[in-house]
Amino acid sequence: MHTIESIGNLKGNSNAITRWATFGPYYAMFPIDFAFSVVEQYSKVGDYILDPFAGRCSSVYAGGVLGRNSLGIEINPLGWLYGTTKLSPAPKELVVDRLADIYNQRNDYKAQAEQMPEFYHLCFCDEVLTFLLSARDNLKWQTESADATLISILLVYLHGKLGEGMSNQMRQTKAMGYNYSINWWKEKGMIEPPKVDPLRFIMQKLIGDTQKAFPNFREKVQSLLAMLPGIASNGRASESK
Numbered sequence: 001m002h003t004i005e006s007i008g009n010l011k012g013n014s015n016a017i018t019r020w021a022t023f024g025p026y027y028a029m030f031p032i033d034f035a036f037s038v039v040e041q042y043s044k045v046g047d048y049i050l051d052p053f054a055g056r057c058s059s060v061y062a063g064g065v066l067g068r069n070s071l072g073i074e075i076n077p078l079g080w081l082y083g084t085t086k087l088s089p090a091p092k093e094l095v096v097d098r099l100a101d102i103y104n105q106r107n108d109y110k111a112q113a114e115q116m117p118e119f120y121h122l123c124f125c126d127e128v129l130t131f132l133l134s135a136r137d138n139l140k141w142q143t144e145s146a147d148a149t150l151i152s153i154l155l156v157y158l159h160g161k162l163g164e165g166m167s168n169q170m171r172q173t174k175a176m177g178y179n180y181s182i183n184w185w186k187e188k189g190m191i192e193p194p195k196v197d198p199l200r201f202i203m204q205k206l207i208g209d210t211q212k213a214f215p216n217f218r219e220k221v222q223s224l225l226a227m228l229p230g231i232a233s234n235g236r237a238s239e240s241k
Ligand SMILES: C[S@@+](CC[C@H](N)C(=O)[O-])C[C@H]1O[C@@H](n2cnc3c(N)ncnc32)[C@H](O)[C@@H]1O
Pocket: 028, 029, 030, 031, 035, 051, 052, 053, 054, 055, 056, 057, 058, 059, 060, 073, 074, 075, 076, 079
């Protein structure tokens, strides 16, 4: 059975538990060590934990890792996606298959991409934009585990500093309107989005950052992620046992 002490540095990257614990940047999240310490301090192994505002599911995840039965509810599909992925990521081989599927269909989206507003052409190169349109259209993330895992990973690496994500560098701030971004890029002369090969880029992330974390993870978490109606009616619940 895991304890905080046996896991080691929760903010570190040294094992599968800590790598997945902080998966998914999210706008309002508990510090991961806070989530773990509250669960450890105020509950026992086998207890039931409910987080009705689960966010990216740090507390649900902590409960699962520490041997509690955890239930989380989250209204924001992004939080739900990160949670469902970290609690029960699909096998990497299936994720890679789906990545190839949507990549192979990207050229069907060229005409649609051309019609997209200026923002998208300053934000993404053509390869990435057609790939993302294919992903949006073809990934059944509400019902298919591999698709949920893949789209979570795409979202994690969608934006970032130049070279770390698939988009043009944006100003680090909470929210920006389209026109704000367009003006910001133009003022800075950043009108060429980075050329990224999305297949190679995401494959590298799958092989690198998350490879070691994919096996064995399912056994470590005993959690149930509930969804609100709407998502729940089309969605799935993740339960390891
Ligand atoms: C502070 S965050 C949660 C942090 C989270 N407990 C953690 O461990 O990181 C609050 C969350 O509540 C969610 N939320 C707000 N209203 C909600 C509602 N009516 N039902 C479910 N979730 C809701 C928000 O989408 C947001 O993700």
